[in-house]
Amino acid sequence: MPELECPVCGGRLQIPEDSLPGELFEHQDCGANLEYFQDEKGRPALKVAEEVAEDWGQ
Amino acid sequence: MYALDLDRDLAVTTLVQLLEVYTPPGEERRLERTWSRICMALGYNKFWRDEVGNFFASIGRGGRAIYLVSHVDTVPGELRVRVSEGKIYGRGAVDAKSSVASMLLAGHILHNRLQNSMLVVAGLVDEENRGRGAKKLVDEGISADHIIIGEPTNLVGVATSYRGSISIKVRATAKGGHSSAPYMAESALEKILNLWSQVRQEYNGSRYEEITSALTTLHGGDWASRLPDTAEGTINIRFPPPYVSSNILEKLNEYAARYDCRLELLDVTEPVSVNASNPVVKALIRSMLRLGLRPKIVKKTGTSDMNTLYNITTSIAACGPGNSLLAHTEGEFVTVEDLLNAVKIYAGAALELDRLSPADG
Numbered sequence: 001m002p003e004l005e006c007p008v009c010g011g012r013l014q015i016p017e018d019s020l021p022g023e024l025f026e027h028q029d030c031g032a033n034l035e036y037f038q039d040e041k042g043r044p045a046l047k048v049a050e051e052v053a054e055d056w057g058q
Numbered sequence: 059m060y061a062l063d064l065d066r067d068l069a070v071t072t073l074v075q076l077l078e079v080y081t082p083p084g085e086e087r088r089l090e091r092t093w094s095r096i097c098m099a100l101g102y103n104k105f106w107r108d109e110v111g112n113f114f115a116s117i118g119r120g121g122r123a124i125y126l127v128s129h130v131d132t133v134p135g136e137l138r139v140r141v142s143e144g145k146i147y148g149r150g151a152v153d154a155k156s157s158v159a160s161m162l163l164a165g166h167i168l169h170n171r172l173q174n175s176m177l178v179v180a181g182l183v184d185e186e187n188r189g190r191g192a193k194k195l196v197d198e199g200i201s202a203d204h205i206i207i208g209e210p211t212n213l214v215g216v217a218t219s220y221r222g223s224i225s226i227k228v229r230a231t232a233k234g235g236h237s238s239a240p241y242m243a244e245s246a247l248e249k250i251l252n253l254w255s256q257v258r259q260e261y262n263g264s265r266y267e268e269i270t271s272a273l274t275t276l277h278g279g280d281w282a283s284r285l286p287d288t289a290e291g292t293i294n295i296r297f298p299p300p301y302v303s304s305n306i307l308e309k310l311n312e313y314a315a316r317y318d319c320r321l322e323l324l325d326v327t328e329p330v331s332v333n334a335s336n337p338v339v340k341a342l343i344r345s346m347l348r349l350g351l352r353p354k355i356v357k358k359t360g361t362s363d364m365n366t367l368y369n370i371t372t373s374i375a376a377c378g379p380g381n382s383l384l385a386h387t388e389g390e391f392v393t394v395e396d397l398l399n400a401v402k403i404y405a406g407a408a409l410e411l412d413r414l415s416p417a418d419g
Contacts, residue, residue: 020344020347020348021347022343022347022352022353023340023343023344023347024334024335024339024340024343024355025335026333026334026335033334033355049355050354052218052219052354052355052356052357053215053354053355053356053357054265054266054356054357054358054359055211055212055215055217055356055357055358055359055382
């Protein structure tokens with residue numbers, strides 16, 4: 001299970017082996033919503049997820 | 059990980075059959091024959107209705123229960139059903155018969171694929187009215203480990219939050235009088251408008267995070283020169299978590315006393331917000347990513363059966379095909395492509411949930 005750095009607080013976050021690029025994780029320590037991705041060299045990393053969108057209606 | 063194949067004509071035919079039966083709240087029983095016919099065609103060997111008229115179909119025998127839940131009623135206003143240029147039109151094409159069809163089709167392609175779970179597809183009644191169908195499931199105490207709600211979220215939206223709703227009837231009486239001397243008279247209509255003005259001032263939000271209010275009906279007066287001695291109206295308040303209905307109702311009662319109005323509570327629905335890391339959210343997101351789609355977490359300004367069914371399990375989220383801006387409009391349609399993708403999203407998410415270890419699920 002890879003351990004990655006939280007881009008918000010610098011803490012560590014464990015990600016499941018079978019994680020898919022685009023998958024979202026909440027960092028329990030700082031509460032940040034993070035998106036798993038692979039950088040240009042194919043290395044696993046985390047970035048801040050897109051802000052939650054508002055959707056009208058039911 | 060898995061291939062999920064689906065016949066396009068079967069998908070279109072399934073949705074068209076659901077759309078061809080007009081089912082505003084209270085008239086859902088019209089769908090009974092169609093539901094049975096669809097379930098038999100899709101290979102379900104168990105399908106039934108409960109005491110309030112909710113429709114069900116199930117596959118699998120595993121120890122866990124995964125529920126795919128949407129609703130079979132629509133807002134009133136029948137629309138012609140047609141299929142044209144890759145789009146399916148009709149009342150409920152968005153909200154929410156395309157979700158119902160996709161969920162039934164997901165169960166169809168999952169036959170013999172689930173190892174640990176029973177899959178139940180539920181088409182609830184009365185969602186567009188008082189939510190009797192969902193309340194029945196909570197009152198009955200059904201056992202569900204995970205619930206996916208089928209509501210329009212533009213296919214790739216995963217809704218983790220819905221606002222709450224309060225509907226109240228406001229009534230006022232007054233001595234009335236002649237409009238030539240209003241300073242000696244008293245208007246019931248003005249009492250309600252004074253109350254409304256106060257409510258509007260207090261709850262004047264304009265986005266999800268704020269409490270909003272709307273005056274939705276108003277009746278009073280019958281003559282140009284007579285001040286009305288009775289009047290009534292309806293106010294709807296929408297509120298996000300962490301607000302709760304009790305605080306708002308307390309304030310409304312205070313205003314009613316101040317402006318000499320009487321309140322009748324028509325309906326209260328508490329808001330809901332779930333953790334974006336819960337198993338259903340993760341399963342839906344992973345299913346979309348496998349299909350090459352880009353999921354996003356959304357919070358909804360309205361309410362849905364998720365507000366009620368959250369009381370059964372916190373592993374819950376809403377997701378469904380169709381542009382939510384078209385819901386309740388004369389222009390409801392869903393694309394065939396969205397319908398097919400929704401089937402695969404639901405089926406893929408159910409497989410993800412089925413394969414969770416018991417500790418995770």
